[in-house]
Amino acid sequence: MDYIACMMEQDEMTVNTKTQYPEKHHSRTHFLMVLALLYWLPVATILTGMVPFSLRSLLLLLMFVFTAIYAIMQGHSAAELGLENFNLRTSLAVNLPAGITAAGVVFLLPIAGVHDRLLPPPEATFIFFYVLISSPVQEFLFRSFLFSEMRRSNIHSPIWQVVISAMSFAFLHAVYLDPLTGLLSFAAGIMWSIIYQRIPNLAEVSLSHAIIGIMAIMSGVARKI
Known part of the structure; x- marks a missing residue:
């Protein structure tokens, strides 16, 4: 009897857990609405001049806040969001070489306007912001x-x-009104998406993002950022 009661109690706990954190599925129309409101609309406010370009970093953080709140409300689990570290070694073994290789390619790109490399490097505060905040925030949003x-x-x-x-x-990255930045962002997005799709780990893809981004900024390729 004790065994049966224990099993019934476990079943009840399972039901309560599922009730509290239900697995929610959406229609593709719902997904398009999420994409439009949380991703397209904020960028459009800068492109149309409703929000000053100088506030782009603040807008990115607001995108993250609203998206994180939505994810919590919808019950997205740590596993769904790539926040678990069971695949840490595998992810690092892929993301680190990919990040270093791509950073080298960016540095060696024979692009027009190479004189931008003579500009003074960005401030240290921006580097810390980009590595510790901007890169992880972008990877949370887009991967x-x-x-x-x-x-x-x-x-x-x-x-x-x-x-x-x-x-x-x-x-x-359309807010920078720079075709090269847009093209490189798309190419990098494809690489990170393929890696994350196969090895979902937010921390390591953020590391790769930081490596490539810093190299692009320091070399002048993405100095507008």
Whole structure:
């Protein structure tokens, strides 16, 4: 009897847990609304001049805050968001070489306007902000959360997942009004999306993002950032 009672209690706890944190699935229309409100609209406010370009970093942080709140309300788990470290070694073994290699390619790009490399380097405070805040925030938005939402919206095609993530990431950089920045952002978005899709780990893809981004900024390729 004690065994049966114990089993019934465990079943009840399981039911309560599922009730408290239900696994929610959305329609693709719902996903498009999330994409429009949390991703496209903030960028559009800068492109249309409603929000000054100088406030782009603040707007990025607001995007993160609203997206994080939404993720909590929808019950996104740590596993769904790539916040667990069971694949840490595998992710590091892929992201670190990819980040270093891509950073080298960015540095060696034979681009027009190479004289920008003579500009003074960005301030140390910006470097810390970019590495510790901006890169993880961007990866949470465009890989961690976005992939989780796509799976919940039954968008399981690997190609569509990569394309949606990379295009959304590139659109974020449209505020710089620089074709090269947009092209490089799209290319980097494809690389990070493919890596994250196969090895979902937010910390390591953020590290790769920071390495490439800092090299692009220091070399003058992405100095407008």
